[in-house]
Amino acid sequence: MIRPIEDSDWPATWAIIEPVFRAGRTYVYSPEITEAKARSVWVNSPLATFVAEDKGEIIGTYYLKENQPGHGSHVCNCGYIVSEGARGKGIATAMCEHSQAEAAARGFRAMQYNLVVSTNEGAIRLWKKHGFKIVGTLPGAFRDPELGFVDAFVMFKQLGTEQGTDPEA
Amino acid sequence: MIRPIEDSDWPATWAIIEPVFRAGRTYVYSPEITEAKARSVWVNSPLATFVAEDKGEIIGTYYLKENQPGHGSHVCNCGYIVSEGARGKGIATAMCEHSQAEAAARGFRAMQYNLVVSTNEGAIRLWKKHGFKIVGTLPGAFRDPELGFVDAFVMFKQLGTEQGTDPEA
Numbered sequence: 283m284i285r286p287i288e289d290s291d292w293p294a295t296w297a298i299i300e301p302v303f304r305a306g307r308t309y310v311y312s313p314e315i316t317e318a319k320a321r322s323v324w325v326n327s328p329l330a331t332f333v334a335e336d337k338g339e340i341i342g343t344y345y346l347k348e349n350q351p352g353h354g355s356h357v358c359n360c361g362y363i364v365s366e367g368a369r370g371k372g373i374a375t376a377m378c379e380h381s382q383a384e385a386a387a388r389g390f391r392a393m394q395y396n397l398v399v400s401t402n403e404g405a406i407r408l409w410k411k412h413g414f415k416i417v418g419t420l421p422g423a424f425r426d427p428e429l430g431f432v433d434a435f436v437m438f439k440q441l442g443t444e445q446g447t448d449p450e451a
Numbered sequence: 452m453i454r455p456i457e458d459s460d461w462p463a464t465w466a467i468i469e470p471v472f473r474a475g476r477t478y479v480y481s482p483e484i485t486e487a488k489a490r491s492v493w494v495n496s497p498l499a500t501f502v503a504e505d506k507g508e509i510i511g512t513y514y515l516k517e518n519q520p521g522h523g524s525h526v527c528n529c530g531y532i533v534s535e536g537a538r539g540k541g542i543a544t545a546m547c548e549h550s551q552a553e554a555a556a557r558g559f560r561a562m563q564y565n566l567v568v569s570t571n572e573g574a575i576r577l578w579k580k581h582g583f584k585i586v587g588t589l590p591g592a593f594r595d596p597e598l599g600f601v602d603a604f605v606m607f608k609q610l611g612t613e614q615g616t617d618p619e620a
Contacts, residue, residue: 306521306522309521309522310519310520310521310522310523310524311520311521311522312520312521312522313521315521350479350565350566350592351479351480351481352475352478352479352480352481352482352484353475353478353479353480353481353593353594353595353596354479354566354592354593354594354603355479356594356600357589357592391591391600392590392591392592394589394592396519396565397519397523417587417588417589417590418586418587418588418589418605419586419587420526420563420586420587420605420607421561421586421607421609422560422561422609423519423523423526423561423563423607424522424523425522425523425525426522427522431525431560434523436587436589436605438589438590438592440590440591
């Protein structure tokens with residue numbers, strides 16, 4: 283079940299987010315980010331934040347926000363994290379589909395991921411499967427703690443088009 | 452002369468920014484943005500804001516900020532506006548060069564423009580002349596008040612490379 287986050291969900295949500303942020307290999311946030319700042323980024327600043335729950339346990343989370351204000355606000359942005367123990371079970375897929383439906387229901391016309399680290403191959407494969415296209419490559423835009431500067435991709439999908447199809451076709 | 456903005460420069464700076472924001476054809480900010488919000492966006496949030504001055508008159512302004520936090524914070528972002536009466540006199544060129552020197556001095560490795568409206572041909576030509584490349588195209592990502600949804604470009608330049616040359620060459 284994917285549902286809006288509640289205040290009481292934060293500790294379990296932070297437990298999923300923290301190791302990903304601390305690793306610093308897929309999200310730009312400093313590995314030294316405080317819990318309060320992370321909560322601000324993930325829960326307070328976005329339009330909406332959701333959790334994926336299975337048998338009372340929180341196993342994933344995503345946020346939805348406007349990618350730009352004003353004349354760019356018809357494009358949204360999302361970020362997703364699945365708990366380490368729940369990976370490979372389709373949770374990211376479920377959240378990706380949920381986020382697109384949620385965004386379309388809120389009137390967004392498209393979804394943009396601004397900085398998908400090029401080494402994050404599993405995520406890239408998944409977003410492509412869901413109809414996202416790499417529309418840009420940012421040379422060396424991500425500083426990986428092990429590999430140094432690596433490229434990042436901008437990925438984009440028009441919403442309201444059939445899932446998995448090329449929106450330009 | 453290009454110099455850091457001072458508090459007393461705000462009214463003259465706002466007089467340059469306001470018509471551009473109100474027109475809503477090159478920046479995403481809502482045409483109804485308040486002066487306080489504009490000041491927050493242009494002066495308070497960025498790392499630094501500069502003005503171009505000629506004979507005591509402010510004729511241009513730009514801001515410099517980190518484009519992303521943490522592991523993306525080696526890439527900066529800038530925005531530039533030239534007063535209507537001072538266009539075509541090389542002020543944008545001077546500010547673009549100044550911003551690159553300023554960014555390099557602060558340790559940034561690259562500069563990224565996240566949403567260059569595809570109809571803003573003069574700006575695109577100028578950034579290209581200064582070594583920026585279009586690294587991505589965002590389909591319909593800008594809502595132009597006259598033309599409707601138009602594409603926007605992501606433009607990028609590695610700093611510390613010879614101006615105007617291809618950083619990948």
